[in-house]
Amino acid sequence: xxxxxxxxxxxxxxxxxxxxxxxxxxxxxxxxxxxxxxxxxxxxxxxxxxxxxxxxxxxxxxxxxxxxxxxxxxxxxxxxxxxxxxxxxxxxxxxxxxxxxxxxxxxxxxxxxxxxxxxxxxxxxxxxxxxxxxxxxxxxxxxxxxxxxxxxxxxxxxxxxxxxxxxxxxxxxxxxxxxxxxxxxxxxxxxxxxxxxxxxxxxxxxxxxx
Ligand code: BEZ
Numbered sequence: 001x002x003x004x005x006x007x008x009x010x011x012x013x014x015x016x017x018x019x020x021x022x023x024x025x026x027x028x029x030x031x032x033x034x035x036x037x038x039x040x041x042x043x044x045x046x047x048x049x050x051x052x053x054x055x056x057x058x059x060x061x062x063x064x065x066x067x068x069x070x071x072x073x074x075x076x077x078x079x080x081x082x083x084x085x086x087x088x089x090x091x092x093x094x095x096x097x098x099x100x101x102x103x104x105x106x107x108x109x110x111x112x113x114x115x116x117x118x119x120x121x122x123x124x125x126x127x128x129x130x131x132x133x134x135x136x137x138x139x140x141x142x143x144x145x146x147x148x149x150x151x152x153x154x155x156x157x158x159x160x161x162x163x164x165x166x167x168x169x170x171x172x173x174x175x176x177x178x179x180x181x182x183x184x185x186x187x188x189x190x191x192x193x194x195x196x197x198x199x200x201x202x203x204x205x206x207x208x209x210x
Pocket of ligand 1: 043
């Protein structure tokens with residue numbers, strides 16, 4: 001069954017390049033980005049996993065752990081890891097799940113038969129510290145993901161958890177946010193101080209800080 005926003009991310013036990021893990025134990029109260037890739041030793045996937053390794057500092061700052069999955073066996077993951085470091089310039093610094101029996105791929109609905117074969121499409125799940133699924137993305141095999149967008153969404157989720165606010169189109173950290181429609185302008189001014197009303201339903205305020 002498809003996983004929906006607000007669901008508890010299912011846990012699983014799996015072999016990874018960092019040893020056997022139980023997903024919830026491994027996550028252990030952090031944010032997580034769980035993402036699938038179609039196959040090892042393929043060009044787009046090599047750039048995606050290299051980019052994820054290079055972003056470790058950004059993920060660490062935000063309390064996020066990354067973990068990848070594909071249906072290839074652990075031996076392939078281990079030998080492909082060397083290419084990822086060589087091509088991307090950063091050693092692999094997060095686990096890759098080996099899912100040859102497709103347990104995790106089925107659990108997270110990452111196999112889309114209409115996409116041609118039995119390997120996973122490019123799924124992304126952003127999961128919060130309470131194990132709730134906060135974002136899902138599904139990309140075709142031919143299109144590499146934008147990892148700046150994944151970091152941007154994590155920033156947006158973390159800021160909108162602080163107050164009754166939402167982020168506008170193309171929001172970037174540091175720019176203004178939108179007061180939630182559930183809050184009156186009067187209450188918003190009492191709470192946030194600086195509130196600019198463009199329409200009764202569109203009110204800007206500076207982003208709160210943690
Ligand atoms: C790739 O990662 O390059 C790739 C994998 C499967 C299909 C197409 C591209």
